[in-house]
Amino acid sequence: MITKNKPWVGMDRQSQRRADAETPHNLFWIIDPQGNFGLRIQTKDNIKFVEEKISLKGIQLIIDNTVANKTDFFLILQNKEDWEIFYTLCDDLIKVVRDNPNGKEMISAIELRLKRWQHLLKQNKHLSLSIEQQMGLFSELMCLKNIVIPKLGVEQSILAWNGPDFDKQDFLLDDAVLEVKSYRTSKGDTVSISSLKQLYSEKESIYLVAYALTASENGTSIEEIAADIRQLIIINGTNYDLDLFESRLIAYGYAPETLNEELKSFIVDHQRVFKVTEEFPRITPQDVKAQITSVKYFVDLSKCSEFEICLEKFLK
Structure with a gap:
């Protein structure tokens, strides 16, 4: 600040x-x-x-x-x-x-x-976001703005966004869940899965949306995307939608009024969508003993091309 x-x-x-x-x-x-x-x-x-x-x-x-x-x-x-x-x-x-x-x-x-x-x-007076947290929020906002809102509309999309609730998938829809991941382009196409439930759901469909990012002064900032979404809500939504969006940004830890440092801007090098089927490489609650309560693992997306789908078929 x-x-x-x-x-x-x-x-x-x-x-x-x-x-x-x-x-x-x-x-x-x-x-x-x-x-x-x-x-x-x-x-x-x-x-x-x-x-x-x-x-x-x-x-x-x-x-x-x-x-x-x-x-x-x-x-x-x-x-x-x-x-x-x-x-x-x-x-x-x-x-x-x-x-x-x-x-x-x-x-x-x-x-x-x-x-x-x-x-x-109600939060701490001076908040900060690590580079990983910034990349995570950036990717979720990109997904919200460019994918979910155009397909589902403002109201349903804002209600579906669970990003601040880290125990749930990022978007919880009526018959599908979306998990959004980001990774540095320079480090390869590997994403981190931080819980047993991130790629598991009883709903009909699970999708993994992955963003390859590069930090750059010529990129787009979190605030720029948030401002674009606010404008979409003002035009097509309600005051309740706007209030909910703002409160979820704060719950995520994003409050530009109190941040101690300038946030990064990012370039999206690749955006990919994967259908998480039974064959997709993942670890689910059924795969481990009940005594194991926490799991973290990595998925190499460069070896998952058979599960990749095009955006035109996404959420149809």
């Missing part, structure tokens, strides 16, 4: 400083009577939140509708040591206000954003 200058520097208690002049609404950095940092959003309309009360860890929310034709919305930080992530939250909300000049639309957009932050602030 990039350190920002404190906008509250030089301000006295019970004072405010305009935060943005590009919206019809009033936005102010404030310091309350106790000396706490805060943000004030004042709309030109008298509007009430429609969602249940949102609770943000370490941040007090105050809504004042007492003045006619105005709504004052205050966020007050309880611990000054957390000012950087609080500033990032405030900056995020300022962008939301700037993009939604209509009062009611703005409040609705703020609600969605605050629910994302509600999930986010």
Whole structure:
């Protein structure tokens, strides 16, 4: 996360400083009577939140509708040591206000954003993703965007994505499961299978979707794919779909507002789909004694061409 200058520097208690002049609404950095940092959003309309009360860890929310034709919305930080992530939250909300000049639309957009932050602030303040975790999330988002959503639609696809639940296959469909794997192109076509159940299911069909990746500055980032999916949801889905997508990103460990380092970008060198049949090389729960509870093994995909299928036949 990039350190920002404190906008509250030089301000006295019970004072405010305009935060943005590009919206019809009033936005102010404030310091309350106790000396706490805060943000004030004042709309030109008298509007009430429609969602249940949102609770943000370490941040007090105050809504004042007492003045006619105005709504004052205050966020007050309880611990000054957390000012950087609080500033990032405030900056995020300022962008939301700037993009939604209509009062009611703005409040609705703020609600969605605050629910994302509600999930986010329950996590550790500063998260990190290993290169392997980044590759895993990148591949699942690529599969979601380019394969699953075009075939099943936004709502069903978001509901089907189980990526953050590492004990389940990545996509659980009505009559099929999808397991998504990634590997470095430079290290050969070998994928790691980390449990007995990843390539096992009682459903009719099991598919393995594999991505060969190369880290490159000229590649695509996780945030770029996530932004594309958000746009698809906005156009074709619902607020619930968007909220579910955001919460699952956070559950995965992806929260760009709190990451300590820049994420990698990747080039997809190969994308392959395999039908996991009885003959596919795998280890299932029936293959091992009950006393064995954990198994990790590797599959060489270069020797699995007989199980490969084309995308046109996938999920039909």
